[in-house]
Structures are given as structure tokens and as C-alpha cells.
Amino acid sequence: DAGVIQSPRHEVTEMGQEVTLRCKPISGHNSLFWYRQTMMRGLELLIYFNNNVPIDDSGMPEDRFSAKMPNASFSTLKIQPSEPRDSAVYFCASSLEATGKETQYFGPGTRLLVL
Amino acid sequence: GDSVTQMEGPVTLSEEAFLTINCTYTATGYPSLFWYVQYPGEGLQLLLKATKADDKGSNKGFEATYRKETTSFHLEKGSVQVSDSAVYFCALSPTGNQFYFGTGTSLTVIP
Numbered sequence: 388d389a390g391v392i393q394s395p396r397h398e399v400t401e402m403g404q405e406v407t408l409r410c411k412p413i414s415g416h417n418s419l420f421w422y423r424q425t426m427m428r429g430l431e432l433l434i435y436f437n438n439n440v441p442i443d444d445s446g447m448p449e450d451r452f453s454a455k456m457p458n459a460s461f462s463t464l465k466i467q468p469s470e471p472r473d474s475a476v477y478f479c480a481s482s483l484e485a486t487g488k489e490t491q492y493f494g495p496g497t498r499l500l501v502l
Numbered sequence: 503g504d505s506v507t508q509m510e511g512p513v514t515l516s517e518e519a520f521l522t523i524n525c526t527y528t529a530t531g532y533p534s535l536f537w538y539v540q541y542p543g544e545g546l547q548l549l550l551k552a553t554k555a556d557d558k559g560s561n562k563g564f565e566a567t568y569r570k571e572t573t574s575f576h577l578e579k580g581s582v583q584v585s586d587s588a589v590y591f592c593a594l595s596p597t598g599n600q601f602y603f604g605t606g607t608s609l610t611v612i613p
Binding site: 391420429430432443478480489490491492493494495496 | 546547548551595605
């Protein structure tokens with residue numbers, strides 16, 4: 388069974404450019420999470436969706452960040468315009484919400500470098 | 503609010519040494535508790551979990567017991583291997599798919 392799939396695995400871009408990160412959750416899971424990991428701040432939850440609806444986006448750093456989930460099998464995280472301080476590893480995770488205490492399964496991450 | 507506090511690293515041990523990584527939590531109600539592991543260049547993987555008080559989660563020789571009286575979920579392994587070198591995250595899920603991760607503890611095991 389395929390796990391969470393993220394693309395691209397690595398992205399190098401220049402400041403001011405638009406960046407789009409993609410995620411395919413595990414089939415049948417109905418909750419999806421976007422995290423950012425940096426050395427300075429550790430693992431931060433940016434936003435999570437339940438049944439394709441954004442539930443909590445309080446972790447989104449600013450208006451330059453946006454996330455969508457048009458259907459149950461696809462989500463995007465967009466940064467426009469990108470800045471060097473956005474350089475980080477971005478993880479997508481999914482879970483099957485049954486009891487509200489379900490395990491999250493993480494993708495391999497996208498390493499973003501903004502020059 | 504709900505949170506987890508885990509032992510600061512980095513931790514360096516010799517092969518076959520005993521490992522303890524402390525984790526304490528603050529939560530209302532009855533959360534589930536998790537340990538995740540992150541190997542270099544990879545995403546986080548579930549290592550073990552416990553969903554109620556006194557439960558013991560175990561996997562790959564690692565164990566952790568959900569202690570409600572001390573609000574703790576310490577990770578232990580009797581004999582670490584070089585392949586256990588990774589970053590370990592304690593996490594708490596109170597309800598509704600909320601997840602709170604600790605800051606991570608880096609473990610290096612030397613031969």
C-alpha cells in the first residue's frame with residue numbers, strides 16, 4: 388500500500404518566485420496535515436484539513452502561504468512570493484479520523500531552498 | 503493548553519547502552535500518546551503509541567508506558583544499536599485530530 392506521496396522531493400528557487408508543493412494522502416484517509424520543519428523552530432503545524440475542509444490554519448505564517456484540498460486525494464501548499472526564510476522541509480501527513488486519536492502517517496517531505 | 507515536553511538532546515550513547523528519553527505531557531481528558539522517529543533525510547514514522555493509562559506501547563525493542571499519575575510517557579530501550587541513531591519525537595493527541603509534537607531528541611549511537 389502506497390504511503391503519503393509528496394512532490395517535488397527537492398525544490399530550489401529564487402526569492403519572489405511562486406512555489407507549489409503537492410501531497411497525495413493515503414487512500415481512505417480523511418484528514419491531512421501540512422507541517423514545516425526547521426532547525427530553529429522544530430516541527431510546526433501549518434494547517435490541517437478534515438474531509439477536504441480546512442479546520443485550523445492558525446499555523447500558516449502569513450498571507451503568502453495558502454493551502455487547498457480540492458478532493459480527497461490531493462492537496463497543495465503554495466508560497467507566493469517565496470522568501471529565503473521559507474527555506475525548510477515541508478511534510479504532509481494523513482490520518483483516518485475515527486476516534487480523533489488516530490496515528491498520523493508522514494510523507495518523505497519536500498526540501499525547499501529559497502535563494 | 504495541551505503540550506508535551508521532552509528531554510533536550512543531543513544524546514550520545516555507546517552501542518548496547520540503555521536508553522531513556524523523557525517525555526511529560528499536559529492535557530485535559532484522556533489523550534493518546536505517541537513516539538515518532540525520524541531517520542536522516544526521511545519523514546517521521548510512528549514508533550509506538552498508547553491510547554489509555556497504564557498501556558505499554560512497544561516496537562523494535564523500544565517501550566513506553568502511559569503513566570497518568572506522573573503525566574509521563576518515557577521512551578526506553580535496553581540495548582541500543584547504531585541503526586537507532588535518529589531524532590525521536592514525543593507527541594500527544596487529545597481529541598479531534600489535534601496533534602502536539604515535542605521538540606525532538608537527537609540520538610547518536612557510536613560503535
